[in-house]
Amino acid sequence: MKFATTSAYNYPKISLKRTGFLLLLLCLVSTAYAQKLSNIRYKVFYTKGDTLTLDSLSVIPGTIAVRNANSSEAIDSNTYTVKAFESKLVWKKKPAVDSVKIFYRVYPFSLPGETYNKSYQAYVNYSANSVVHPFIYNPEEVKGKLIDFGSLDYNGSFSRSISFGNNQDVVLNSLFNLQLSGMLTKDIEITAAITDNNIPIQPEGNTQQIQEFDKIFIQLRKDQHKVIVGDFDLANPDDYFMKFSRKYEGGSYSGSYKIKNVGIFKTAVAGGISRGKFARNTLVVTEGNQGPYKLTGANGETLITILANSEQVFVNGAKMDRGNDRDYVIDYNLGEVTFMPRRIVSADLRIVVEFQYSNNDYTRSAAFLNTELQMKKANIHFNLFSEQDAKGQNIQQTLDADKKTFLAGLGDSIQKAYYKGYDTASFDPNRILYEMKDTTLFPFPKFDSIFVYSTNPLKAKFAVNFSFVGEGRGNYVPSTSVANGRVYQWVVPFFDTINHVFIPAGSYEPVILLVTPKYQQMYTLGGDYHINKSNVVSGEVAMSNNNQNMFSTKDKQNDIGFAGRAGYKGSIATKTDSINKKNESITFDVNYEFQQNRFTPIERFRAVEFNRDWNLGTSDQQYNQHLATANVGYVWSGLGSLTYHFRA
Numbered sequence: 001m002k003f004a005t006t007s008a009y010n011y012p013k014i015s016l017k018r019t020g021f022l023l024l025l026l027c028l029v030s031t032a033y034a035q036k037l038s039n040i041r042y043k044v045f046y047t048k049g050d051t052l053t054l055d056s057l058s059v060i061p062g063t064i065a066v067r068n069a070n071s072s073e074a075i076d077s078n079t080y081t082v083k084a085f086e087s088k089l090v091w092k093k094k095p096a097v098d099s100v101k102i103f104y105r106v107y108p109f110s111l112p113g114e115t116y117n118k119s120y121q122a123y124v125n126y127s128a129n130s131v132v133h134p135f136i137y138n139p140e141e142v143k144g145k146l147i148d149f150g151s152l153d154y155n156g157s158f159s160r161s162i163s164f165g166n167n168q169d170v171v172l173n174s175l176f177n178l179q180l181s182g183m184l185t186k187d188i189e190i191t192a193a194i195t196d197n198n199i200p201i202q203p204e205g206n207t208q209q210i211q212e213f214d215k216i217f218i219q220l221r222k223d224q225h226k227v228i229v230g231d232f233d234l235a236n237p238d239d240y241f242m243k244f245s246r247k248y249e250g251g252s253y254s255g256s257y258k259i260k261n262v263g264i265f266k267t268a269v270a271g272g273i274s275r276g277k278f279a280r281n282t283l284v285v286t287e288g289n290q291g292p293y294k295l296t297g298a299n300g301e302t303l304i305t306i307l308a309n310s311e312q313v314f315v316n317g318a319k320m321d322r323g324n325d326r327d328y329v330i331d332y333n334l335g336e337v338t339f340m341p342r343r344i345v346s347a348d349l350r351i352v353v354e355f356q357y358s359n360n361d362y363t364r365s366a367a368f369l370n371t372e373l374q375m376k377k378a379n380i381h382f383n384l385f386s387e388q389d390a391k392g393q394n395i396q397q398t399l400d401a402d403k404k405t406f407l408a409g410l411g412d413s414i415q416k417a418y419y420k421g422y423d424t425a426s427f428d429p430n431r432i433l434y435e436m437k438d439t440t441l442f443p444f445p446k447f448d449s450i451f452v453y454s455t456n457p458l459k460a461k462f463a464v465n466f467s468f469v470g471e472g473r474g475n476y477v478p479s480t481s482v483a484n485g486r487v488y489q490w491v492v493p494f495f496d497t498i499n500h501v502f503i504p505a506g507s508y509e510p511v512i513l514l515v516t517p518k519y520q521q522m523y524t525l526g527g528d529y530h531i532n533k534s535n536v537v538s539g540e541v542a543m544s545n546n547n548q549n550m551f552s553t554k555d556k557q558n559d560i561g562f563a564g565r566a567g568y569k570g571s572i573a574t575k576t577d578s579i580n581k582k583n584e585s586i587t588f589d590v591n592y593e594f595q596q597n598r599f600t601p602i603e604r605f606r607a608v609e610f611n612r613d614w615n616l617g618t619s620d621q622q623y624n625q626h627l628a629t630a631n632v633g634y635v636w637s638g639l640g641s642l643t644y645h646f647r648a
Helices: 016-037 401-408
Strands: 040-046 051-053 065-068 080-083 088-091 099-105 153-165 168-183 189-197 216-222 225-234 246-259 263-274 277-283 312-315 328-331 336-339 351-357 362-374 378-394 418-420 422-424 434-440 446-453 462-464 476-479 487-490 494-496 501-503 511-513 519-530 536-547 560-577 582-595 625-636 640-647
Touching (some): 246 362, 446 487
Antiparallel strands (some): 040 099, 051 088, 168 189, 434 446, 560 582
16 A cells, blocks of 8 residues: 655744844833733932922822932932822922932822812811810901991991792892991991891781881981981970871981070971871770781771881770780781780770871871970970872872872762772783673662673673772672682672662672872970969960862861860968978869860870760761860878869
């Protein structure tokens, strides 16, 4: 058997020199790649600069070793500082070599440096013994003052903030509170209280003392002269007929002057914009019902805002105290008063509330003048008060020519100032509209021009404003409806079979109450004369001018009224014992007062129960009044006295 043979396989020939070069290249690549994967670094740096940047990655603290690049001798670690996260080495003292080799490890990323809002050491002080509050914030004290007021004492706060949201616009909230007191100059003293709070509410009337918002008060005083600017209260002068208490925004001045060989002349003048209007309510209370009881304005307004701290509440002639732990509380914004359990309400109580309320119908200005001359044996005083509406500056209500003509024809019958409260309007499904229709109720006659709520685009043609006119005085009442707003419904009137008249069964009418511009003035002149040390004669006359409707020229004959008062006060000695100093005397205090039925006081100047005592009803302006009072007494010095009081 024969076998075929083939030639041997020819392997390539490789020289030893080429093989060594390839092995060396492979080792270098492997070393470089291994160093890339490893976090160990070593580099050679010259020592010329003060700071060396080691790497682009953050150095791991505690892994740095610095050696001499030539001898591999370790460099003292006290000669440098390492900023590990910033990968920097800073020389404290340069070594005596030209280059160094630095060995270190790095993180696989670059860490930022120290980042903080406040320095830890600057505001945190840790106490090992503190358990509840281990951190205590100690802010740095601001040197100097924000505002330099010199020698004035001041305190307060100031802040501004902005609030916004996804369903509201940007709102700027402000709060400024500053109190000043001290000497502005060498002889001028200042007292100031300035608050600016844009919260549109008043303080709650459930405490005896309250702090009003949004008030500016600045007072300057020099010797016997005083000037007030801002919000101030003007109270009763030394006068019998002129009694009032008002809140104004404006200014006032008071001072006294010595007149040689005559006496002392005192004067006070004030002017500004009135913040409110005076009203007096006699509450009709229910047995056991502590309230709240709604207060109404001078013209019957129901939605009023009471000026804070302006109310006086009297029960059976006695003044009550405000507070949760006292007699009553009051909601100034709603105009409601509620009595506390300390004062149980019963049906026979006579409750009178006097107050001022915000009146935005017209801009109301006021002026006041008080003068007094004090002489050796006599005193003379003159007072003037004027408060009036600017009839061309109506605020809340719009008065066109037709409405002014309507008011001009009323005269002083302002209780009839009800103007039609409806007008035609195009249909809008989002508005409450009415249709006008007639109805016949057998056997009653036909009732026409009745407004009925409607959503029919062809019939709903009237926009109507309804006003409360009193129970049993209107033909409409609020009704329950799914409409977006209050809907009023006409109700059938009652038929009086005796008088054969229809009596309204509702309390609302499709009318609006127009408020007329008014002015009120009063002048008083009075004085007293000292006959001797024990006997004094006094007298005073007053004139009032009260215009209820400045648009009208009718009913002016009853605007002006007069009042007067005369009195004598003294004593007559009946027995004198100069040794034992026991004297006996008869005392007199006699007064006569006249008030015309047209006289209109600014506020009540008599006792709260005066009308009830004299059975005058709710008004004391029905008759001319003559009032005489006398107090006669006998005094035993050291023993007592006996007095008889007489009024007629």
